[in-house]
Amino acid sequence: MRSRLSGPFVLPARDIVRTPGEMREHRLTIPAPEKWGEGLVAVPQGKDLELDARLESVHEGILVSGTLDTEYEGECGRCLREIVAPLEVEFQELFEYPGEEAADFEVQDDHVDLETLVRDATVLALPFQPVCQPDCPGLDPNTGERLTESGSAQQAPVDPRWAALQNLTDHGSASDAARDTEES
Ligand SMILES: [Zn+2]
Numbered sequence: 388m389r390s391r392l393s394g395p396f397v398l399p400a401r402d403i404v405r406t407p408g409e410m411r412e413h414r415l416t417i418p419a420p421e422k423w424g425e426g427l428v429a430v431p432q433g434k435d436l437e438l439d440a441r442l443e444s445v446h447e448g449i450l451v452s453g454t455l456d457t458e459y460e461g462e463c464g465r466c467l468r469e470i471v472a473p474l475e476v477e478f479q480e481l482f483e484y485p486g487e488e489a490a491d492f493e494v495q496d497d498h499v500d501l502e503t504l505v506r507d508a509t510v511l512a513l514p515f516q517p518v519c520q521p522d523c524p525g526l527d528p529n530t531g532e533r534l535t536e537s538g539s540a541q542q543a544p545v546d547p548r549w550a551a552l553q554n555l556t557d558h559g560s561a562s563d564a565a566r567d568t569e570e571s
Contacts, residue, residue, distance in 0.1 A: 392495050392496060392498050392500050394420075394500065394502060395415070395417045395420075396417065396500055396501040396502035396505065397498050397499070397500045397501075397502075398413050398440065398442060398498065398499050398500075398501060399497065399498055400442055400444075400449050400494060400497055400498060400499055401497035401498075403442060403443075403444040403449070404444065404449065404484075404494060404497050405444070405484075406444050407444050407445055407446050408444065409443075409444040410441060410442065410443045410444070411441075411442045412439070412440070412441050412442075413438070413439075413440045413441075413442070414437075414438070414439050414440075415438050415440075416435050416436065416437050416438070417435075417436045417438060418432075418433045418434065418435060418436070419431065419432050419433060419434045419435075419436055419457070420432070420502075423506055423509050423510055424459065424509070424510050424513045425510075426461070426513060426515065426517075427461045427462050427463075427464050427516075427517050428459045428460060428461030428462070428470065428472075428513055428514060428517045429459060429460065429461060429513065430457055430458070430459050430460075430474070430509060430513075431460055434457055434458060434460075435457065436455055436456075436457045436505070436509075437455065437456040437457065438453065438454075438455050438501070438505065439453045439454050439455070439456075440452070440453035440501060441453050442499065445481070447481060447483055447484065448481055448482050448483040448484045448493075448494050449481070449482045449494050449499055450479070450480075450481050450482075451478075451479065451480050451481075451482055451499055451501060451504065452477075452478065452479040452480075453477075453478060453479075454475060454476065454477050454478075455475070455476040455478065455505055455508070455509060456473070456474070456475050456476075457473075457474050457476075457509070458471055458472065458473055458474060459471070459472060459474050459513055459514075459517075461517060462517075463517060463518050463519035463523055464516045464517055464518060465518055465519075465523045465524070465525035465526070466519060466523055466524075466525050466526055466533045466534075467526070468519045468523075468533070470517060470518075470519045472517070474509070474512060474513070475512075476505070476508045476509050476512045477508070478501075478504055478505055478508040480492050480504045482494045482499045492504065
């Protein structure tokens, strides 16, 4: 027995079933129904999932493809700093018309349910070893303190502008030191 389709990830396909070549696009924003991911980082429950889905009618069923844009949160795998970063996920799957053999993804009552497809693709796209920045130096093995400049536990998301500011600061102090040397 198939359970009745329901939920925000269920999209109608009634107007394109059995008409190969027809196509419909759906753009919707759905709050994550639960936490997606079990690692150092995950998409938290309630985070907006911006879904762009294209439903194409093909001979065997409905071909669903698209992208999902969201953010993941968690800890840097090296320094344990809180990180928030954008995540773009691509997905594609053929939802087959019900036939003799059960398929993993099927058109049901002229609808397709994207939740499993999108959730699995999102979890797979999460970084296995997330870092707050590509060259994060991590923690001092002796003191356990962060080997970064400030050492303060910033809760702010990783932002390239912070890195740019950091470069400016480094440059500033370096040229100051050079000037001092020249003057003496
Ligand atoms: Zn880090």
